[in-house]
Amino acid sequence: MPDNIGATAKSGVVELSDLEVRYGDFQALQRTNLKIESGEFFSFLGPSGCGKTTLLRTISGFQSPTLGQVKIGGIDMRAAGPNMRPTALIFQNLALFPLMTVAENIGYGLRVRGVPRRDRDVTVSRLLDIVSLLGHGAKKIQELSGGQKQRVAIARALAVEPSVLLLDEPLSALDLKLRQYMRAELRAIQRRIGITFIYITHDQAEALAMSDRVAVMNAGRIEQVGSPRSIYSAPETPFVASFVGENNIIRGRIKRFDGTEATISTALGDFTGRAAGNLHCDQPAAYFVRPEALTPYQPSHETCFAGEIVEILYEGNSSQVTLRMPDGEKLIARSVTSMTASPMLGERLRVGCNRADGIVMAIEGSHP
Amino acid sequence: MRSSLALSLCLLLPFLVTAILLAGGLFRRQPNASPGPGFFRRNGPAVSIYLVIAVSAWVFLTIVFPQIAMIDLSFHPNLPPKKIGGPEDVFTLENYRYFVFGPVSSTGSLNTLHLGAYAATITASVAVTALNFILCYPIAFYMAQSALPRALRRLIILLILPYWINEVLRVFAVRLLLSDAGIVNRMLLATGLVGTPVDFIGNNVGLYWGLSYTCILTMVFTLYNALESLDKSQIEAARDLGAPWWHVHMFIVMPYAKPGIASGCALTFMSCVGSIAAPLVLGGPRTLWFTPVIYDRFYQALNWPLGAAYAVILLVSCTVFVLLSLRILGLKLGQIAR
Numbered sequence: 001m002p003d004n005i006g007a008t009a010k011s012g013v014v015e016l017s018d019l020e021v022r023y024g025d026f027q028a029l030q031r032t033n034l035k036i037e038s039g040e041f042f043s044f045l046g047p048s049g050c051g052k053t054t055l056l057r058t059i060s061g062f063q064s065p066t067l068g069q070v071k072i073g074g075i076d077m078r079a080a081g082p083n084m085r086p087t088a089l090i091f092q093n094l095a096l097f098p099l100m101t102v103a104e105n106i107g108y109g110l111r112v113r114g115v116p117r118r119d120r121d122v123t124v125s126r127l128l129d130i131v132s133l134l135g136h137g138a139k140k141i142q143e144l145s146g147g148q149k150q151r152v153a154i155a156r157a158l159a160v161e162p163s164v165l166l167l168d169e170p171l172s173a174l175d176l177k178l179r180q181y182m183r184a185e186l187r188a189i190q191r192r193i194g195i196t197f198i199y200i201t202h203d204q205a206e207a208l209a210m211s212d213r214v215a216v217m218n219a220g221r222i223e224q225v226g227s228p229r230s231i232y233s234a235p236e237t238p239f240v241a242s243f244v245g246e247n248n249i250i251r252g253r254i255k256r257f258d259g260t261e262a263t264i265s266t267a268l269g270d271f272t273g274r275a276a277g278n279l280h281c282d283q284p285a286a287y288f289v290r291p292e293a294l295t296p297y298q299p300s301h302e303t304c305f306a307g308e309i310v311e312i313l314y315e316g317n318s319s320q321v322t323l324r325m326p327d328g329e330k331l332i333a334r335s336v337t338s339m340t341a342s343p344m345l346g347e348r349l350r351v352g353c354n355r356a357d358g359i360v361m362a363i364e365g366s367h368p
Numbered sequence: 369m370r371s372s373l374a375l376s377l378c379l380l381l382p383f384l385v386t387a388i389l390l391a392g393g394l395f396r397r398q399p400n401a402s403p404g405p406g407f408f409r410r411n412g413p414a415v416s417i418y419l420v421i422a423v424s425a426w427v428f429l430t431i432v433f434p435q436i437a438m439i440d441l442s443f444h445p446n447l448p449p450k451k452i453g454g455p456e457d458v459f460t461l462e463n464y465r466y467f468v469f470g471p472v473s474s475t476g477s478l479n480t481l482h483l484g485a486y487a488a489t490i491t492a493s494v495a496v497t498a499l500n501f502i503l504c505y506p507i508a509f510y511m512a513q514s515a516l517p518r519a520l521r522r523l524i525i526l527l528i529l530p531y532w533i534n535e536v537l538r539v540f541a542v543r544l545l546l547s548d549a550g551i552v553n554r555m556l557l558a559t560g561l562v563g564t565p566v567d568f569i570g571n572n573v574g575l576y577w578g579l580s581y582t583c584i585l586t587m588v589f590t591l592y593n594a595l596e597s598l599d600k601s602q603i604e605a606a607r608d609l610g611a612p613w614w615h616v617h618m619f620i621v622m623p624y625a626k627p628g629i630a631s632g633c634a635l636t637f638m639s640c641v642g643s644i645a646a647p648l649v650l651g652g653p654r655t656l657w658f659t660p661v662i663y664d665r666f667y668q669a670l671n672w673p674l675g676a677a678y679a680v681i682l683l684v685s686c687t688v689f690v691l692l693s694l695r696i697l698g699l700k701l702g703q704i705a706r
Contacts, residue, residue: 053700060608062604062607062608081603081607082607082608083607083609083610083611083612084610087608088608088609089604089605089608091601091604091605092601093599095599095601095602095604095605096605097602097605097606097620098624099623099624108606108609108611108619109610109611110607112609112610112612112615113610113613156609157609159609160609160610232487258430
């Protein structure tokens with residue numbers, strides 16, 4: 001509840017130690033160790049089937065771990081069912097109770113706890129105020145719009161004063177405008193209430209826009225944990241580099257590595273960029289460069305690409321240009337509209353970037 | 369003369385109804401009459417005509433006409449065939465009077481035997497319906513929400529299998545099981561739990577057992593059907609908000625399944641009140657179920673009009689009872705047919 005932020009925020013630390021979930025032979029979640037701080041907005045980002053929903057269900061108590069433990073507020077949750085945990089879950093489909101009014105939905109958790117009707121009403125109207133739905137309490141769920149339903153679900157979850165709010169892709173059913181609005185709204189509510197938010201999404205823009213920290217997941221494993229900025233600008237694995245945002249990938253072999261920078265030799269020539277992790281010579285690797293880092297070539301550029309324009313997508317504030325490189329691979333560059341002459345299909349174009357814009361990373365044979 | 373008229377009506381009416389519906393279909397085809405394509409255009413003439421004839425034959429030949437004949441019969445005196453249609457064949461309420469007050473010659477002021485049987489039947493059927501609901505709800509919930517597909521298939525086969533056996537045989541099997549020398553009593557005696565055989569039949573345990581058993585499928589599958597469409601996340605949301613299991617069932621699952629529950633209970637109640645094999649075979653010597661009473665009017669007393677009156681009383685009162693119950697639950701008839 002917004003009134004006793006201090007009391008609840010203290011216990012909102014979520015610790016996962018050696019957590020593993022298996023369904024028969026299928027390893028849904030590989031050994032995971034992670035600490036989510038109290039009051040943090042933490043996102044798990046990954047494609048569908050990466051284990052993020054399993055992880056969320058394990059924290060909320062609907063899935064019991066095969067190994068390891070979940071601690072919330074320092075207390076082991078092994079013996080606590082979902083109804084006994086200081087968490088509240090916002091379901092992907094919201095799971096509002098269709099036979100109850102908005103107010104009854106929000107008050108359900110309190111009714112279960114035996115809170116008298118009078119006190120319940122007070123809390124419910126305060127929550128309706130928080131989610132800007134005052135005056136909608138007597139409405140049926142079906143009478144609400146998508147965004148309003150969303151906010152009822154949030155209010156219903158907040159009513160039970162959880163220390164941790166778990167959100168399972170709650171915005172995925174909304175249209176773009178509303179989704180962007182709800183993003184800001186969620187973030188604002190989280191700041192106001194100060195409890196831990198754990199957010200699951202496959203939408204990188206959502207994760208990057210709202211979170212304090214993001215964990216990128218793939219195939220049941222956390223690949224990288226960090227601030228949105230570090231996830232985007234300093235990916236540590238090829239998966240993170242290609243899943244979060246767009247990246248051009250040029251494959252080759254390591255030619256030189258000095259601890260911070262590496263040079264890779266590819267069919268298009270040698271490229272130098274920041275080195276991610278430990279590399280050694282002749283290792284299969286790839287050079288990653290973001291489309292927005294590639295600008296029309298200037299003499300000051302340390303790296304240069306030249307190719308034939310095969311596609312132009314005009315996007316208003318920028319354009320996306322696809323170049324065909326001499327080896328037949330495609331290279332995407334953005335924000336080349338600042339050029340004096342607008343590019344034409346079939347023209348040759350030179351784009352460039354600096355060393356710091358490229359990342360050299362080891363890849364396994366099959367990896368992107 | 370009356371019967372020949374009824375017969376010709378019976379045979380003609382389906383065609384009459386077809387004609388009326390056809391006319392209706394033609395009318396609906398007119399512009400602005402309906403938003404979508406009409407019944408006939410949607411299904412094509414062959415299927416439409418078959419559907420109309422089949423459904424109207426089903427409704428009129430097997431439901432409406434027999435009941436009309438029964439109602440008609442119940443308002444006539446019991447006469448030998450020769451006098452039917454004669455001057456003595458008048459409209460009378462004597463059959464209904466008989467149900468309440470007994471024969472004119474009787475000394476009692478009320479027909480306590482039949483009224484008692486009627487009341488006992490209704491009460492026992494309500495009890496059996498309630499018992500069946502309690503027994504079947506957990507099974508149906510498990511089937512609808514928890515069971516894995518394999519387990520579900522197996523469970524459904526196990527539930528259906530006993531119904532391949534004739535009802536009379538099943539009822540006799542229960543009787544064998546529960547009789548003085550039956551397996552249950554022998555086991556009780558062998559373990560020393562009781563000194564003398566328990567009179568399951570006389571205490572109507574057998575009757576309730578048999579009736580519940582007869583109606584179990586109706587109840588399980590109606591409830592299953594209603595519970596199956598409940599979104600699992602509704603239950604999880606309630607759990608997540610701190611609800612204990614009983615609360616989830618009382619305030620989330622049951623309100624959702626209310627139409628299904630009502631429908632299952634109505635079906636069970638109706639088939640329980642109307643069942644004949646179980647009361648005949650399993651009823652104790654002191655038990656008089658109402659259906660055997662009706663049966664006896666027809667075949668023992670050979671008083672068909674009286675039997676018809678009793679059948680009408682049972683049908684009408686049960687229908688009223690079910691409709692009233694639905695009303696109290698705040699449901700419409702259309703909802704339970706979902």
